[in-house]
Amino acid sequence: MSEESALSMAQTGSQGVEENATEETQPAQVRSAYEPPEGDKLQPRDLTTEVAEEAETQADLPEMTDQAAELRSSGDDVATSTATVKVVLVPEGHVMTVAFAIGLSIGELKQHLASELRVPPEVLRVFLDGQVVEDQQVLMDLGVRPHGSTRMEMSSADPHTYPLRPIRPPEHDNMPDVITVRVQRGDECPTSSSNDFQQVVVEIQRPPQRKAFLGGYKHRVSGAVYHHASTQTLPQKRPDRGVEVVSRDAQTAEMKSQAQQCAADVGTQMTMIGCYVSCTNDKLVTPGAYTTAAEYHRCRLKAVICLQTAVRRWLAQEAVGHLKRDRDRRLAWMDAQEQRRIEEMEEQLHDRRRRWNNPERREDFNLLYNALEKWRKEEEERINTTLRGAERKAALCSLLDQEQEYIKTIGQRWIIFEKTNAARSLMNFLDKSATPIQWKSASGKQIEMDTLDTIRARELRDLYHDVSTSPIKQDNRLEVLTRLKRIIKEHDCELTRDLVDLVDREVDLMPRYTKASKLEGLRQRINTLLLQYIKTPSFNPQVAKMRKVPQDESRLKNKMLLCRSCKRYLPKSSFSPSLRSARDIRCRDCGRLDNIGRKREEVSCYKHFLKRLRLEELQLNKNSKIPFIMQVEDIRYLIDVIWSKQSALLDCYDLYNLVLVRWDKLKNWSPWNCILLSKEEAVAHDQLKDVYKAYEAEFVFRIEQRHLLAKQHFSEIPAIAEHMDLEPNAVLRNQLVSKPITTATGICATHTVAASDH
Structure with a gap:
């Protein structure tokens, strides 16, 4: 009902x-x-x-x-x-x-x-x-x-x-x-x-199933819409009238037989008295060999067998052709997969060589230090196994000198990188402060609006660009300095007075044909003071919104953390987020120095793991949260400690050929619902319907033991994910209940991805 x-x-x-x-x-x-x-x-x-x-x-x-x-x-x-x-x-x-x-x-x-x-x-x-x-x-x-x-x-x-x-x-x-x-x-x-x-x-x-729509009508005056509805209740029985109303005789037609005479007479003619029929055109038909029923059925059976043979041959040819086409497609797909794997490996090797020869990011220098550490360990092991006594000590001293030279070379490249990166960051800062306010209208059109602050920031950005650019002609330089002096005189303070004195000094030296190399230091001082002038909120109000460290003490108190290594108070953006204990909090600079001085580890492959994991989980479940909670250090601990840097099925140690996939594909990914496999093994693993029936009991037991270790280490993840959930009563067990991510969480996840790329 x-x-x-x-x-x-x-x-x-x-x-x-x-x-x-x-x-x-x-x-x-x-x-x-x-x-x-x-x-x-x-x-x-x-x-x-x-x-x-x-x-x-x-x-x-x-x-x-x-x-x-x-x-x-x-x-x-x-x-x-x-x-x-x-x-x-x-x-x-x-x-x-x-x-x-x-x-x-x-x-x-x-x-x-x-x-x-x-x-x-x-x-x-x-x-x-x-x-x-x-x-x-x-x-x-x-x-x-x-x-x-x-x-x-x-x-x-x-x-x-x-x-x-x-x-x-x-x-x-x-x-x-x-x-x-x-x-x-x-x-x-x-x-x-x-x-x-x-x-x-x-x-x-x-x-x-849903009920069928039976139509309805609409009230013309009130506008109310009424729909016809159906029920499953049996209809009401009609009362017995005592008279048979429905009868078979009343519904059945009467059948009868009747002879009918043909409309035309038909007859045959034969020879008789008074009638002669010519037999000139008659033919004598001689009966042939008599065919019995067994012979007739034997002939039909032979014809049927002949037809079946031809049809079965055709069906067999079609089946074999289909199998051949499937085999050719399978072989072509395997060749394409192998070629793609080889191209990926070559591309990864080419990318690493390019990063060794021309480092452009901080991760590239970690790769150089990691390669230097591997080379040092190999050389030290070779020396310890082949040499003894004074020769061994001399070889170790020579190895130390070579290591120092390599570190010096890497340090020189780091200085060049810092200078280039600082100039790029400065220009990005100035461009961002001068960008007009943008938003989308209801029709989807992009709208831009300039305010007095953005116009002022754009004017100062163009001024800094003209002042910092090397002058081609003396007249152009004098014009730029005159414009600079006119703008900074609007505010009277110690900074502007020092800047005006430096500008007057350069204007005084230029007509005396002073060499450009002699004026380089003076011009650098002008650029530094001008940049300080631009970054002052009282002169350029737009930069107050761009500062990492807020000037409000109430906001500053909640967004500053103490680095346990360098003993400095730094903003939260200077620290790497992690799910581990907060007792050993170090800023990114201290972590980088410690990595260069002692460990020399490279985590770009783990970033690749995390990036690929997030993309795959977004395709499977858009509301997945745990992959965005995990950080690079957490992925590194999961791969190095829990899975020992090798595939769970075979002894594959190439990190660039390993992936983290779901153990049970019906549940969301988590550290206690994952397995480390090679790319070829992962494709076969995703096709399994029930992993507990496909794998042996001993192998399943070993995987579950590693899941218990991961769940014990990452025990804070369910609590964090529960706070990310819109419903506070959601219970998190082995399968995380997927809920929409809040706005604040989405900003945090975006910030994490952006921070991992720098």
């Missing part, structure tokens, strides 16, 4: 409802469904309708037993009455609601639930108030009253082989599964009065 028909029947209390409800209350098997959450239930209250109460409370068993004795003595009508039985599946906690006759036994209840759960009834165990209920016991003996409710628990004797999982998914609606309808008896019962009512238990059926 649908929800609309149930409500309609409860409100009208018609006789048709009473007949249908009587059919529903027979002790036949009824459908069970999930029970929706308490807060989502719709409890309709009407003069003739009562919702079946929640089976949360139940009276004491002795009192209910006395009532059961009275009910048994009342007759079979009471035994066929129904009651609401709610069965809690242990340990999942799912609730199944069943409308059941109180005269039926627990064994019959098990038979019905076993068919719904698709498990044998022998493995089901029913508990009431913590005690096991036998199969021969009847609901009436357990104290269940007609149209009442009870709550039982059910578990499986073999939960591994036959787990209790309901087949049908829960219906998120606003109606209960079973309702009790109070219906007034009709006129057909002569003994019933006008005030006689009957309690009928009605079960709400929720079919998986």
